[in-house]
Amino acid sequence: xxxxxxxxxxxxxxxxxxxxxxxxxxxxxxxxxxxxxxxxxxxxxxxxxxxxxxxxxxxxxxxxxxxxxxxxxxxxxxxxxxxxxxxxxxxxxxxxxxxxxxxxxxxxxxxxxxxxxxxxxxxxxxxxxxxxxxxxxxxxxxxxxxxxxxxxxxxxxxxxxxxxxxxxxxxxxxxxxxxxxxxxxxxxxxxxxxxxxxxxxxxxxxxxxxxxxxxxxxxxxxxxxxxxxxxxxxxxxxxxxxxxxxxxxxxxxxxxxxxxxxxxxxxxxxxxxxxxxxxxxxxxxxxxxxxxxxxxxxxxxxxxxxxxxxxxxxxxxxxxxxxxxxxxxxxxxxxxxxxxxxxxxxxxxxxxxxxxxxxxxxxxxxxxxxxxxxxxxxxxxxxxxxxxxxxxxxxxxxxxxxxxxxxxxxxxxxxxxxxxxxxxxxxxxxxxxxxxxxxxxxxxxxxxxxxxxxxx
Amino acid sequence: xxxxxxxxxxxxxxxxxxxxxxxxxxxxxxxxxxxxxxxxxxxxxxxxxxxxxxxxxxxxxxxxxxxxxxxxxxxxxxxxxxxxxxxxxxxxxxxxxxxxxxxxxxxxxxxxxxxxxxxxxxxxxxxxxxxxxxxxxxxxxxxxxxxxxxxxxxxxxxxxxxxxxxxxxxxxxxxxxxxxxxxxxxxxxxxxxxxxxxxxxxxxxxxxxxxxxxxxxxxxxxxxxxxxxxxxxxxxxxxxxxxxxxxxxxxxxxxxxxxxxxxxxxxxxxxxxxxxxxxxxxxxxxxxxxxxxxxxxxxxxxxxxxxxxxxxxxxxxxxxxxxxxxxxxxxxxxxxxxxxxxxxxxxxxxxxxxxxxxxxxxxxxxxxxxxxxxxxxxxxxxxxxxxxxxxxxxxxxxxxxxxxxxxxxxxxxxxxxxxxxxxxxxxxxxxxxxxxxxxxxxxxxxxxxxxxxxxx
Numbered sequence: 055x056x057x058x059x060x061x062x063x064x065x066x067x068x069x070x071x072x073x074x075x076x077x078x079x080x081x082x083x084x085x086x087x088x089x090x091x092x093x094x095x096x097x098x099x100x101x102x103x104x105x106x107x108x109x110x111x112x113x114x115x116x117x118x119x120x121x122x123x124x125x126x127x128x129x130x131x132x133x134x135x136x137x138x139x140x141x142x143x144x145x146x147x148x149x150x151x152x153x154x155x156x157x158x159x160x161x162x163x164x165x166x167x168x169x170x171x172x173x174x175x176x177x178x179x180x181x182x183x184x185x186x187x188x189x190x191x192x193x194x195x196x197x198x199x200x201x202x203x204x205x206x207x208x209x210x211x212x213x214x215x216x217x218x219x220x221x222x223x224x225x226x227x228x229x230x231x232x233x234x235x236x237x238x239x240x241x242x243x244x245x246x247x248x249x250x251x252x253x254x255x256x257x258x259x260x261x262x263x264x265x266x267x268x269x270x271x272x273x274x275x276x277x278x279x280x281x282x283x284x285x286x287x288x289x290x291x292x293x294x295x296x297x298x299x300x301x302x303x304x305x306x307x308x309x310x311x312x313x314x315x316x317x318x319x320x321x322x323x324x325x326x327x328x329x330x331x332x333x334x335x336x337x338x339x340x341x342x343x344x345x346x347x348x349x350x351x352x353x354x355x356x357x358x359x360x361x362x363x364x365x366x367x368x369x370x371x372x373x374x375x376x377x378x379x380x381x382x383x384x385x386x387x388x389x390x391x392x393x394x395x396x397x398x399x400x401x402x403x404x405x406x407x408x409x410x411x412x413x414x415x416x417x418x419x420x421x422x423x424x425x426x427x428x429x430x431x432x433x434x435x436x437x438x439x440x441x442x443x444x445x446x447x448x449x450x451x452x453x454x455x456x457x458x459x460x461x462x463x464x465x466x467x468x469x470x471x472x473x474x475x476x477x478x479x480x481x482x483x484x485x486x487x488x489x490x491x492x493x494x495x496x497x498x499x500x501x502x503x504x505x506x507x508x509x510x
Numbered sequence: 511x512x513x514x515x516x517x518x519x520x521x522x523x524x525x526x527x528x529x530x531x532x533x534x535x536x537x538x539x540x541x542x543x544x545x546x547x548x549x550x551x552x553x554x555x556x557x558x559x560x561x562x563x564x565x566x567x568x569x570x571x572x573x574x575x576x577x578x579x580x581x582x583x584x585x586x587x588x589x590x591x592x593x594x595x596x597x598x599x600x601x602x603x604x605x606x607x608x609x610x611x612x613x614x615x616x617x618x619x620x621x622x623x624x625x626x627x628x629x630x631x632x633x634x635x636x637x638x639x640x641x642x643x644x645x646x647x648x649x650x651x652x653x654x655x656x657x658x659x660x661x662x663x664x665x666x667x668x669x670x671x672x673x674x675x676x677x678x679x680x681x682x683x684x685x686x687x688x689x690x691x692x693x694x695x696x697x698x699x700x701x702x703x704x705x706x707x708x709x710x711x712x713x714x715x716x717x718x719x720x721x722x723x724x725x726x727x728x729x730x731x732x733x734x735x736x737x738x739x740x741x742x743x744x745x746x747x748x749x750x751x752x753x754x755x756x757x758x759x760x761x762x763x764x765x766x767x768x769x770x771x772x773x774x775x776x777x778x779x780x781x782x783x784x785x786x787x788x789x790x791x792x793x794x795x796x797x798x799x800x801x802x803x804x805x806x807x808x809x810x811x812x813x814x815x816x817x818x819x820x821x822x823x824x825x826x827x828x829x830x831x832x833x834x835x836x837x838x839x840x841x842x843x844x845x846x847x848x849x850x851x852x853x854x855x856x857x858x859x860x861x862x863x864x865x866x867x868x869x870x871x872x873x874x875x876x877x878x879x880x881x882x883x884x885x886x887x888x889x890x891x892x893x894x895x896x897x898x899x900x901x902x903x904x905x906x907x908x909x910x911x912x913x914x915x916x917x918x919x920x921x922x923x924x925x926x927x928x929x930x931x932x933x934x935x936x937x938x939x940x941x942x943x944x945x946x947x948x949x950x951x952x953x954x955x956x957x958x959x960x961x962x963x964x965x966x
Binding site: 058084085086088209212213216217219221222223240241244245247258259260262277278279280281283300301303304305307308311312314315316318319320321327328329333336337340341343344347348350351352354355356358359362365366367369370372373374375376377378379380381383384385387388390391392393394395396399401402406409410413416417420421424425428432483484487488491492495 | 514540541542544665668669672673675677678679696697700701703714715716718733734735736737739756757759760761763764767768770771772774775776777783784785789792793796797799800803804806807808810811812814815818821822823825826828829830831832833834835836837839840841843844846847848849850851852855857858862865866869872873876877880881884888939940943944947948951
């Protein structure tokens with residue numbers, strides 16, 4: 055689909071230099087707003103502000119909702135209050151609140167003063183929902199029906215209100231005091247060939263819904279599980295206040311996967327795209343965990359210090375250290391990553407802990423024995439040390455021990471974290487690798503000192 | 511939403527033991543199929559097969575499409591051919607092909623012989639698309655319109671065909687020989703108040719589409735970028751052959767994130783949920799990378815062997831090894847994970863390589879200097895070795911070197927992998943950690959031997 059984009063880019067460049075605004079308006083109307091946004095993000099802010107005046111408001115708002123947040127911010131800082139408000143009024147409430155949420159509070163207050171009371175109220179209530187809550191990603195432009203409407207009336211009503219709604223494909227049936235009493239797919243309404251049938255008889259009353267203060271991941275989980283296009287959001291009194299559409303859920307799913315990956319790599323969560331993140335922000339996101347892990351590594355050094363005699367007398371054991379700790383770390387990471395991902399995908403619950411442990415121990419035993427034997431064989435056949443059998447046994451046993459320990463810790467720690475309501479990803483690979491380092495090296499050198507005491 | 515599920519579970523248990531099939535049928539009709547599937551997966555296969563006979567076919571097919579693939583397989587192996595075919599005919603083509611794709615080829619042939627020619631042809635063509643292609647996830651139950659239909663005719667037509675279509679919300683306009691010439695949202699059609707307006711004037715001709723053999727990630731990318739509900743799929747002659755709906759894209763996005771995470775943790779891709787994966791499959795997925803990395807670790811040991819003299823004479827340096835390699839590995843992982851994720855999210859292209867390198871070098875220099883100074887200070891203030899200044903300098907410089915090297919490699923290797931069309935995730939953290947181990951230890955001990963030659 056890129057061939058069209060290049061044509062569009064060339065034509066826009068030419069039209070802009072010729073100031074042919076009429077054709078620009080036409081072209082923008084035909085172009086997917088995501089493409090228009092991509093193009094405008096590369097242009098000077100002056101050009102964007104100028105086009106805001108030339109283009110119809112609804113098209114400009116559409117494009118605006120696809121801008122990266124730093125571009126949105128830049129526009130807000132450079133446009134007049136009236137221009138900003140006219141865009142805000144066209145945006146769906148969640149997009150408007152999203153764009154404003156990054157700005158300083160008094161700046162937002164100043165802008166909202168220019169908006170009409172209804173827009174101000176709507177946006178304000180959205181700005182008040184906690185950051186990762188369902189409320190913060192929902193939109194209030196849903197379509198509601200009455201239960202006593204007939205199919206013909208419902209279709210007529212939907213046709214009238216469609217232009218102003220985010221979606222008309224799933225409709226919500228409201229009862230007394232806007233309580234949500236049913237959900238009906240437009241497809242069901244259209245499929246019904248009896249124009250006098252009532253909405254009440256078509257609607258689903260077994261409603262899958264979320265509450266405004268639920269975590270947005272709950273909305274993602276339900277949307278995936280039930281293949282829902284638009285999930286209703288109710289307040290504590292079961293009144294319908296908004297919907298979460300599947301395109302917002304897609305963003306949540308991606309962001310959560312990114313967060314998991316970042317935590318597995320010992321990075322604090324960064325929301326901005328990589329190329330737009332400053333060096334300072336990157337350092338800030340990376341240094342805390344690196345420091346914690348380095349201090350843990352120092353502790354490791356102190357423990358290793360107790361074995362200095364063994365190290366001097368048996369330097370051959372040092373040469374196997376990186377392989378041993380490396381294999382331990384990798385074995386642990388394999389298990390932790392698997393378990394954390396399974397928890398994120400709702401495939402694992404705390405009550406499965408024993409099953410997980412039992413499975414991981416069998417996997418670890420299998421891998422451990424293979425690796426232990428390989429290491430013993432390698433030393434037995436290739437070393438010329440007089441104690442090569444003992445050295446091989448020490449290394450082989452340490453290998454088995456390390457893999458079993460690494461995989462057990464890797465399984466149990468994320469589940470434990472979830473149990474005490476921590477994010478399982480905080481005990482991810484780097485943390486487990488560091489613990490595995492300490493325990494496996496202490497085991498390895500202790501065993502070496504016992505088995506080769508005659509050489510100390 | 512779980513409170514309802516528990517009620518449902520209890521009621522079903524009771525109804526099943528009372529053999530009250532009439533009420534079971536009613537209850538299943540009211541329950542979301544995802545919940546019914548969850549319940550039935552826990553029941554003996556006999557119960558499921560018995561319900562297949564009792565429940566209406568469309569409801570059973572709906573539930574069937576939510577079963578895990580091992581349950582689907584189990585049903586196929588135990589039901590009669592006629593029963594299987596009646597389910598297959600009700601399933602959308604992609605779900606049917608999906609369910610069959612895991613079964614032995616001659617078993618599939620035998621079942622399809624019982625299906626009518628049309629169903630057999632549809633399913634067979636789907637089974638022939640490559641595994642990760644758009645063709646393998648698309649569905650052929652789309653709604654097509656003619657460009658000369660009026661709004662009133664289009665609505666009438668949609669109402670007639672809606673029951674058989676996966677979605678009617680996005681409609682596709684076909685020209686001569688089924689060529690895709692336009693896309694129109696049902697919302698646009700309904701919003702148009704002029705019943706005599708033609709579809710031609712409402713449809714979008716700037717079409718975002720994919721080809722059957724495109725990678726399914728391309729479908730995911732376009733769906734996200736353009737917020738599309740159903741993406742049209744065309745063959746090499748631009749004829750419409752199917753659509754990819756957003757719920758299938760959600761699954762692709764999650765599976766791809768899982769694959770990234772697995773590769774970052776040195777695991778081969780496993781598709782089955784963790785609890786259903788056998789110990790043998792887990793071992794098979796984990797052992798290859800562990801072996802490769804262990805052999806790399808052995809190489810590391812051989813290189814370290816060259817420094818045995820230094821190790822015996824200066825055991826204090828060994829105690830810092832885990833911290834040095836640990837910090838190096840973690841620094842590298844941070845960068846690789848960031849870069850790989852940014853590539854997956856289309857935030858980074860190969861042409862950005864220089865920008866990435868320059869950014870990472872500055873980040874690494876900042877972190878490296880902080881960590882180098884910390885380590886020097888720690889030895890200077892807490893060690894009582896007569897050469898503590900030299901030791902501190904060796905450790906500090908090695909730390910700076912290691913972090914810069916780790917972050918540079920972490921940035922450049924995934925981009926290089928992408929450049930030569932490998933999956934960037936194959937050069938993920940464990941691989942980089944192993945390389946960083948080798949290079950940093952060689953640097954560290956060489957520097958130690960040069961600076962402290964008087965003690966060797």
